[in-house]
Amino acid sequence: MNQEIYDFIGIGIGPYNLGLAALTENVEELDGIFFDQTPRMEWHPGMLIEGTDLQVPFMADLVTFADPTNKYSYLNYLRDHKRLYKFFFYQKLEIPRYEYNHYLQWASDHIKGLYFGKKVVDVRNESNQQESLYKVVVKDMETGEETFYYCRHVVMATGAKPMILDSMAGFPENDVLHTSRYVYEKENLLKSSHITVVGSGQSAAEVFYDLLEERENKEFKLTWFTRSEGIFQLEAAKIGQEFFGPDYVNYFHGLDFEKRKEALDTLEPLRNGIDYSTLNGIYELLYHYSSGERNPNITIQPLTEVNEITKDDSAYTLHCEQWQKEDKFEYKSDKVILATGYQPNIPEWFNERFAEEIHWEDDKRFEVSRNYRLHFKDQRENHFYVVTNLEHSHGTAATNLGLAVQRNMEIINDILGREAYNTTQKGIFQQFEMDS
Numbered sequence: 510m511n512q513e514i515y516d517f518i519g520i521g522i523g524p525y526n527l528g529l530a531a532l533t534e535n536v537e538e539l540d541g542i543f544f545d546q547t548p549r550m551e552w553h554p555g556m557l558i559e560g561t562d563l564q565v566p567f568m569a570d571l572v573t574f575a576d577p578t579n580k581y582s583y584l585n586y587l588r589d590h591k592r593l594y595k596f597f598f599y600q601k602l603e604i605p606r607y608e609y610n611h612y613l614q615w616a617s618d619h620i621k622g623l624y625f626g627k628k629v630v631d632v633r634n635e636s637n638q639q640e641s642l643y644k645v646v647v648k649d650m651e652t653g654e655e656t657f658y659y660c661r662h663v664v665m666a667t668g669a670k671p672m673i674l675d676s677m678a679g680f681p682e683n684d685v686l687h688t689s690r691y692v693y694e695k696e697n698l699l700k701s702s703h704i705t706v707v708g709s710g711q712s713a714a715e716v717f718y719d720l721l722e723e724r725e726n727k728e729f730k731l732t733w734f735t736r737s738e739g740i741f742q743l744e745a746a747k748i749g750q751e752f753f754g755p756d757y758v759n760y761f762h763g764l765d766f767e768k769r770k771e772a773l774d775t776l777e778p779l780r781n782g783i784d785y786s787t788l789n790g791i792y793e794l795l796y797h798y799s800s801g802e803r804n805p806n807i808t809i810q811p812l813t814e815v816n817e818i819t820k821d822d823s824a825y826t827l828h829c830e831q832w833q834k835e836d837k838f839e840y841k842s843d844k845v846i847l848a849t850g851y852q853p854n855i856p857e858w859f860n861e862r863f864a865e866e867i868h869w870e871d872d873k874r875f876e877v878s879r880n881y882r883l884h885f886k887d888q889r890e891n892h893f894y895v896v897t898n899l900e901h902s903h904g905t906a907a908t909n910l911g912l913a914v915q916r917n918m919e920i921i922n923d924i925l926g927r928e929a930y931n932t933t934q935k936g937i938f939q940q941f942e943m944d945s
Contacts, residue, residue, distance in 0.1 A: 517662040517924060518645050519543035520629045520856075522550065524910060525896045526666040527613060528571035529917040530620045531581040538925060542658070544647050546628035550617040552610045555689045556712060558719050563609055564711065564743070564784060566602035569911040571616055575918050575930050581620065586612045626650045631858045632663060641891050662924055665859070666896040669851035669908075676817040677707075677847060685818060685825065685845045688712040695719075701843035702729050705827065707815045708848025709735040711743075714783040714791065716846055721794050721807070732808040732842060734829065739811050743782030751937040752779055753905050755915050760941040761904035762879045766870045769901055776905060818845060853898035863893070870901060877902040880923040881916060894920050 516538075519526040522545035533539045568574065570583035579585075583604070587593045596604075604612075617623055628648045635644035645658045671687040682690060683697045688708070698704055698720070706717050717733050724731065733740075744750075751757065761772060773780075798805035810831075817828040824841040831838070868876040868884040875898065876884040883893045896916060899907040906912040918930035 512657075512659055514642060515540050515542055515658065515660040517541040517664055518643070518658060518660040519664045519666065520632075520645075521545055521666040521668060522547075522617065522623055522625065523666060523668050524552065524571065524613060525913050525916070526664060527617060527620070527623075528913055529664060529666075529920065530623060531571045531579065531616060532575055532914075532917050532921060532930070534620055534622075536921065536925075536929060539921070541660075541664075542622040542624065544624050544627040544629050544645075546626070546650055548626050548650070550610075550614045550625070552613050553606075553689065554610070555692050556715070557607050557610060557692055558715055559607070561606045561715055562601070562603040562784075563606055563910070564603070565909070565911045567604045568602075569909075569913070570612070572914060574911075574914040581616045583612055586615050589615070629856070629858075630655065632862060634862075635659065641889060643891060643893075661890075662892045662894065664894045664896065664920060665856075667854045667856060668897055670854040671847075672850050672852040673847055674849065677815070677845075677849075680818065680820065680825070684843075686847065688716055688846060688848045691716050691719075691846060698844050698846070699723055699727055699729070703732070703824070703841070703843045704729060704846065705732040705734065705840070705842035705844070706846045706848060707734050707827070708850070709737040709740070710781045710848060710850070711783050711787065713848030714740070714787045716848065718787055718791050718794075721791060721798075724794075724798065724806075728806075730806050730808075732840070733810070734813040734815055734827070734840075735811050736814045736832070737811055738833075740788070740809070741778060741782055742785050742788055744778045745785060748939065749779060751939050752776065753909050753911050754937040755906075755912065755932065756935060756937050756939070757941060758903055758906040758912065758915075759879070762902060766901070769904065772904060773900060780905065780908075855898060874898065874901045880919045882923070892923070894923075 519529060519541060522543050526543055530543055533541055567583045572579035572581050573583070587596050626649065628650055629645055630648045631646035633644045635642045642659045642661060643663050645660060646655055647658065648655050671689045673687055677685065683694055686694050704720060706713050713733065713735065717731070720731055761769060764772065795805055795807065812831050812833045814830050814832050815827050816830060819826045819828065824843055825845055827840045827842060827845065829838050829840055830836065866885055868886065870876050877895060877899060878884060881894045881896060883895055906916060915932060918932045922928050922930060922932060
């Protein structure tokens with residue numbers, strides 16, 4: 510085997526692995542490369558709604574929690590684009606979502622070892638005379654040519670994919686679409702006379718708010734159904750936000766599987782609530798639209814589950830149930846937007862190659878160590894790190910950008926076998942159990 514052996518290969522280039530690339534670029538002992546099937550860095554492009562902000566402060570960039578002096582910090586991006594004073598006078602901690610995407614693109618244009626348009630189609634266990642390795646097979650999305658690479662460790666960050674129930678699937682995407690395609694289909698949506706949003710959380714609220722703003726110049730009916738018990742605000746109190754610190758992740762990971770599942774339910778207002786500004790903006794528009802005894806022509810109904818969508822000649826029919834009263838009803842709409850969330854994007858090759866080799870906590874959730882290693886049945890020194898499908902194991906750290914840098918520091922330290930980054934300092938005022 511004469512081919513170069515990398516210390517690690519990153520699968521997927523979103524904010525998580527991009528941050529890992531930024532933090533390892535100057536670590537001399539680590540040699541890693543990254544692959545992504547998309548042609549360039551794009552962060553949720555279908556939800557880059559004008560005027561929307563991140564839900565976390567700008568310090569949750571690619572590197573700041575590890576090294577504020579790193580050249581890939583958001584502040585250095587601003588300096589590079591001559592926007593420091595503009596941001597200073599902007600006087601907000603949260604940054605525009607569109608600018609965050611541009612920041613990621615700026616970083617990806619400068620960080621070495623990133624290969625876009627390259628899809629990992631297989632990962633195999635491989636050995637030479639000296640050590641065990643992973644053989645990573647990569648397909649060029651333009652030419653179809655396959656190439657393979659060898660590495661000691663793998664970091665899989667394949668993200669999530671839109672979740673659409675079978676009873677709502679199979680319709681034209683310009684009629685029944687997931688929020689992940691909203692920006693692409695918006696112009697077409699605005700030509701209809703009735704749009705219904707199905708689902709809860711920030712994405713549903715942002716789409717509803719954006720469409721509501723369009724009502725200033727266009728006439729159409731707007732409906733919002735959500736299964737949740739109410740349309741509630743994200744818990745934004747400072748002491749509540751401490752649950753997004755590494756101290757709570759340590760505590761959460763130490764619980765048994767059943768206790769972790771219970772804890773996820775209690776964390777719902779922290780993880781899936783809606784921003785105060787979004788809810789206020791919606792209410793203020795509704796108040797204006799209803800002034801002078803006008804009909805705002807909207808329907809907002811929580812406690813309502815949409816179980817199926819069917820199509821007739823004139824419209825789509827939503828088969829609904831107000832689940833608290835067990836009342837079933839049908840509701841017609843020209844267009845339907847599904848804010849039904851995401852599910853882990855686990856590649857087919859992963860299940861084919863590794864499902865029988867690792868420990869699972871149930872039939873869908875694999876067992877993951879505190880430092881993000883998969884637990885293999887054999888004892889191996891070449892590790893497989895995962896940063897997707899982690900809600901059950903790491904709770905608030907699973908999808909929060911503010912904890913992404915902490916996760917990457919822990920992975921880097923684990924690969925090196927030493928503390929390249931300090932991850933042990935106590936970061937919050939609370940504690941979750943008495944010291945033994």
